[in-house]
Amino acid sequence: MNLETLGTPAALIDRPRMQRNIARMQDHLNTLGVAFRPHVKTSKCIEVARAQAAAGARGITVSTLKEAEQFFAAGFDDILYAVGMAAGKLPAALALRRRGCALKIITDSVAQARAIADFGRAQGEVFPVLIEIDTDGHRSGIKPDEDALLAVAETLRDGGMEVAGVLTHAGSSYDLNTPEALAAMAEQERAGCVRAAERLRAAGHACLIVSVGSTPTAVAARDLRGVTEVRAGVYVFFDLVMANVGACTPDDIALSVLATVIGHQEDKGWAIIDAGWMAMSRDRGTQKQTRDYGYGQVCTLDGTPLSGYMVSAANQEHGIVARVGEPDAGIAARLPIGTRVRILPNHACATGAQFPAYQAVDADGQATEWPRFYGW
Amino acid sequence: MNLETLGTPAALIDRPRMQRNIARMQDHLNTLGVAFRPHVKTSKCIEVARAQAAAGARGITVSTLKEAEQFFAAGFDDILYAVGMAAGKLPAALALRRRGCALKIITDSVAQARAIADFGRAQGEVFPVLIEIDTDGHRSGIKPDEDALLAVAETLRDGGMEVAGVLTHAGSSYDLNTPEALAAMAEQERAGCVRAAERLRAAGHACLIVSVGSTPTAVAARDLRGVTEVRAGVYVFFDLVMANVGACTPDDIALSVLATVIGHQEDKGWAIIDAGWMAMSRDRGTQKQTRDYGYGQVCTLDGTPLSGYMVSAANQEHGIVARVGEPDAGIAARLPIGTRVRILPNHACATGAQFPAYQAVDADGQATEWPRFYGW
Numbered sequence: 001m002n003l004e005t006l007g008t009p010a011a012l013i014d015r016p017r018m019q020r021n022i023a024r025m026q027d028h029l030n031t032l033g034v035a036f037r038p039h040v041k042t043s044k045c046i047e048v049a050r051a052q053a054a055a056g057a058r059g060i061t062v063s064t065l066k067e068a069e070q071f072f073a074a075g076f077d078d079i080l081y082a083v084g085m086a087a088g089k090l091p092a093a094l095a096l097r098r099r100g101c102a103l104k105i106i107t108d109s110v111a112q113a114r115a116i117a118d119f120g121r122a123q124g125e126v127f128p129v130l131i132e133i134d135t136d137g138h139r140s141g142i143k144p145d146e147d148a149l150l151a152v153a154e155t156l157r158d159g160g161m162e163v164a165g166v167l168t169h170a171g172s173s174y175d176l177n178t179p180e181a182l183a184a185m186a187e188q189e190r191a192g193c194v195r196a197a198e199r200l201r202a203a204g205h206a207c208l209i210v211s212v213g214s215t216p217t218a219v220a221a222r223d224l225r226g227v228t229e230v231r232a233g234v235y236v237f238f239d240l241v242m243a244n245v246g247a248c249t250p251d252d253i254a255l256s257v258l259a260t261v262i263g264h265q266e267d268k269g270w271a272i273i274d275a276g277w278m279a280m281s282r283d284r285g286t287q288k289q290t291r292d293y294g295y296g297q298v299c300t301l302d303g304t305p306l307s308g309y310m311v312s313a314a315n316q317e318h319g320i321v322a323r324v325g326e327p328d329a330g331i332a333a334r335l336p337i338g339t340r341v342r343i344l345p346n347h348a349c350a351t352g353a354q355f356p357a358y359q360a361v362d363a364d365g366q367a368t369e370w371p372r373f374y375g376w
Numbered sequence: 377m378n379l380e381t382l383g384t385p386a387a388l389i390d391r392p393r394m395q396r397n398i399a400r401m402q403d404h405l406n407t408l409g410v411a412f413r414p415h416v417k418t419s420k421c422i423e424v425a426r427a428q429a430a431a432g433a434r435g436i437t438v439s440t441l442k443e444a445e446q447f448f449a450a451g452f453d454d455i456l457y458a459v460g461m462a463a464g465k466l467p468a469a470l471a472l473r474r475r476g477c478a479l480k481i482i483t484d485s486v487a488q489a490r491a492i493a494d495f496g497r498a499q500g501e502v503f504p505v506l507i508e509i510d511t512d513g514h515r516s517g518i519k520p521d522e523d524a525l526l527a528v529a530e531t532l533r534d535g536g537m538e539v540a541g542v543l544t545h546a547g548s549s550y551d552l553n554t555p556e557a558l559a560a561m562a563e564q565e566r567a568g569c570v571r572a573a574e575r576l577r578a579a580g581h582a583c584l585i586v587s588v589g590s591t592p593t594a595v596a597a598r599d600l601r602g603v604t605e606v607r608a609g610v611y612v613f614f615d616l617v618m619a620n621v622g623a624c625t626p627d628d629i630a631l632s633v634l635a636t637v638i639g640h641q642e643d644k645g646w647a648i649i650d651a652g653w654m655a656m657s658r659d660r661g662t663q664k665q666t667r668d669y670g671y672g673q674v675c676t677l678d679g680t681p682l683s684g685y686m687v688s689a690a691n692q693e694h695g696i697v698a699r700v701g702e703p704d705a706g707i708a709a710r711l712p713i714g715t716r717v718r719i720l721p722n723h724a725c726a727t728g729a730q731f732p733a734y735q736a737v738d739a740d741g742q743a744t745e746w747p748r749f750y751g752w
Contacts, residue, residue: 089383092383111714260462265516284660320515
């Protein structure tokens with residue numbers, strides 16, 4: 001199959017771009033002297049994770065236990081589940097560990113730590129637990145200087161669990177868009193997480209792992225002293241949100257949606273395509289950024305952006321392509337019925353999730369199907 | 377399984393509410409004397425469609441040929457594919473018809489009509505084709521009085537295809553929120569589609585089917601003279617967008633996401649749950665409506681809305697629950713770690729699509745897994 005014969009809509013991976021993104025991030029982190037543990041929530045695809053591992057990544061990060069199970073079944077055995085552990089999920093985590101998966105879990109509260117310890121002790125399992133640190137106030141975690149940090153660690157230790165390290169994610173980096181601000185956030189993320197590790201070590205905890213990361217801060221980091229590993233996910237594909245943040249250029253975006261023109265409303269300057277929000281996802285992440293791309297940037301079949309043309313609106317299986325500003329009265333001639341276009345997505349994690357498989361397109365234009373999974 | 381034992385996040389169907397929604401719509405359309413062809417793009421679930429058929433629905437509407445294939449395999453053989461036919465999809469449509477599926481397709485341009493006719497003639501297949509009518513300017517279709525209407529019909533007839541009818545979808549009804557405006561839009565949808573049918577019949581086309589519908593206009597319609605069938609999809613579950621439109625009340629919403637509290641940021645009044653945008657979808661359809669529910673309305677486990685509490689922000693696998701207005705300093709006591717909540721979604725079509733299966737919950741609280749599918 002190739003771009004002319006694939007059914008539409010289809011989720012295309014530009015394989016050379018993906019490989020370039022993987023190599024660039026790995027080289028960058030090698031230079032900084034830290035291990036890289038990619039977040040596979042972006043792709044949920046074994047082939048993509050294998051390309052990351054082949055380039056030098058060590059272990060993976062997951063956002064669901066289903067990801068842990070699927071990737072473990074494919075041979076990945078060093079897995080960090082980076083969402084606060086719910087007691088109800090402990091049996092599934094235990095089952096993975098009993099099958100030989102080096103699964104690490106996280107927590108940010110005494111209540112959760114106690115539930116982990118009680119379950120672990122009852123089952124005779126020592127869970128390696130990282131404590132989640134809040135370095136930017138955007139979501140979960142304990143602030144590096146809070147008393148709760150030591151209380152959680154003590155609860156884990158007293159319960160026989162392993163205080164394996166600390167973890168933070170400066171997700172507010174997504175709201176920034178200058179190199180200076182990104183570098184400052186990377187340093188804030190590093191310093192806060194290292195500070196938490198130092199407090200834990202001073203209290204007698206081993207705390208071997210110091211894990212930080214988000215794609216923008218990973219790209220922007222210039223000094224990661226004290227950090228042992230970095231996590232990043234969306235860098236493997238990048239997207240329009242990341243381009244607005246300044247973590248990539250549009251030329252780095254390796255994921256696009258292949259679509260077919262199925263109609264026009266010439267008086268409005270619209271072309272209708274068969275990729276609506278079910279294909280693009282409902283993500284409107286560029287809405288509040290410097291440049292709003294609607295539901296995505298329209299490109300020709302070879303991937304060249306059609307400047308000013310975006311998916312301006314979307315229904316479930318219909319996308320409306322329009323020019324920003326003055327409507328294009330010649331849209332039907334520019335994009336006749338049957339024309340195939342490629343749409344760059346706002347958010348690669350959300351767009352990829354809409355598809356049961358990617359079509360990985362080589363430099364010669366041949367497509368190979370790479371399955372991906374979803375659900376919990 | 378029940379609400380205490382299901383893994384989270386899970387997509388719950390309140391089965392008594394669903395049955396009530398199905399019965400109410402069917403009764404309403406029976407009273408108006410029109411057939412009902414539900415749009416199964418909302419559920420993509422055989423069990424849901426069987427409940428609709430059992431109540432009296434005749435045939436189904438689909439938004440993808442994959443839906444047509446899946447539902448045909450489950451015994452549904454009267455199927456309307458309600459997205460403008462792309463030439464590249466004709467072989468798949470032909471394959472369905474050859475296997476005995478009474479598949480009907482639609483078009484709104486001479487170019488598409490010619491492609492259908494050329495393909496049909498070459499394959500010896502008479503495709504029944506409905507012409508899509510634009511009755512509200514929101515998306516695709518030919519306006520009822522445009523010359524193009526007759527040109528498309530002639531192209532189909534001259535090419536040996538069957539001008540089976542006309543179809544319209546007044547999707548702009550989603551932007552309304554008063555009974556008067558909805559009733560007026562329902563009449564506009566009816567009148568425009570009937571007008572198009574009359575023009576076609578005057579030109580000698582049979583045009584037996586006059587198909588209209590959207591959930592808001594289906595609910596609001598009081599007189600459907602000249603219409604032969606109504607289509608509606610989201611009515612089966614309803615959602616917060618439909619409640620804002622006035623097509624239902626929050627008590628009618630049959631779909632919710634079961635989630636677990638996994639953390640807090642007490643100083644901000646946040647509870648963190650394990651349902652982020654991957655579970656809720658990125659749909660923010662209530663953002664521009666009268667009442668903005670963020671990523672969803674928080675309810676207790678028995679389905680009672682916690683007034684003022686919504687999912688105010690979402691990351692991939694994290695939802696932030698907060699009170700509207702003044703932060704709830706007592707959030708950790710109100711929703712302790714491990715608490716299970718149910719979240720009503722903005723848009724049932726988008727939220728359902730995030731899950732490989734629904735959990736259909738009976739009045740006695742027992743859950744049965746109903747698979748659903750996705751992709752193209």
